[in-house]
Amino acid sequence: MNASSLTLTKKKHSCIRLERDGQSLVIDPGGFSEEDAAVGADAILVTHEHPDHFDEARLRAGLESDPAVHLWTLRSVAERLSAAFPGRVHTVGHGDTFAAAGFDVQVHGELHAVIHPDIPRVTNVGFLVDGSVFHPGDALTVPDRPVDTLMLPVMAPWNKISEVIDYVREVRPRRAIDIHDALLTDLARPIYDSQIGSLGGTDHSRMTPGDASRL
Numbered sequence: 001m002n003a004s005s006l007t008l009t010k011k012k013h014s015c016i017r018l019e020r021d022g023q024s025l026v027i028d029p030g031g032f033s034e035e036d037a038a039v040g041a042d043a044i045l046v047t048h049e050h051p052d053h054f055d056e057a058r059l060r061a062g063l064e065s066d067p068a069v070h071l072w073t074l075r076s077v078a079e080r081l082s083a084a085f086p087g088r089v090h091t092v093g094h095g096d097t098f099a100a101a102g103f104d105v106q107v108h109g110e111l112h113a114v115i116h117p118d119i120p121r122v123t124n125v126g127f128l129v130d131g132s133v134f135h136p137g138d139a140l141t142v143p144d145r146p147v148d149t150l151m152l153p154v155m156a157p158w159n160k161i162s163e164v165i166d167y168v169r170e171v172r173p174r175r176a177i178d179i180h181d182a183l184l185t186d187l188a189r190p191i192y193d194s195q196i197g198s199l200g201g202t203d204h205s206r207m208t209p210g211d212a213s214r215l
Helices: 056-064 075-083 161-171 190-198
Strands: 007-010 017-020 023-027 042-046 072-073 089-091 097-100 103-108 124-127 133-135 149-153 173-179 201-205 212-213
Touching: 007 173, 007 190, 017 201, 023 124, 042 056, 042 212, 056 072, 072 097, 149 161, 161 190, 190 201
Parallel strands: 023 042, 042 072, 072 089, 133 149, 149 173, 173 201
Antiparallel strands: 007 017, 007 212, 017 023, 097 103, 103 124, 124 133
16 A cells, blocks of 8 residues: 555546546546546546446547556456557456556456346446555445445445445445445435444545545
8 A cells, every 4th residue: 555645536426536646546437427537547447337337438538638548447348448449458357456557456346236136237346446445336345355445335226225334334444435326316315424424333424526535
């Protein structure tokens, strides 16, 4: 883990930007995130193929903005972009480790959470950045090592609040920050804040898109 502090910027839905020492890494600039969410990033990570996490136009914009930008993702996404950006799209899976724009990244997890038994599960990977910030994508993956900051998927077709609370309890991060929140209405937010905050057993917060925090 690099000793320099990270800056986390919350983007819309499940997209976040991490910055340190002039380098930036963006995770999941999908169709619910800002159109330029990946532009200006030095590295891009994508957890899975669903359109709220993977948007080809947003990824192309990020990759075309700088020929030095690389993308790390699972096979189903990599196959869509590797021909257009030879040598810059890397396929990763559970257990892999790599360096991206100066960040140390570990890959955890293999499958998307169950939406319904009749819907086939796609591959999903989570990314632990600098041994500190864990973005699980669309799964409740528990890494086999401590997590300082858990990016917490709070509202999805595949989860309910009791599972979200139990997930925080199992991971036991120092803090949990909401992601996957585009479907969560303002009316429901105070309920989620109260229940996760009081029952999760850790510091819980949410950020407005565009807000930044030093970790």
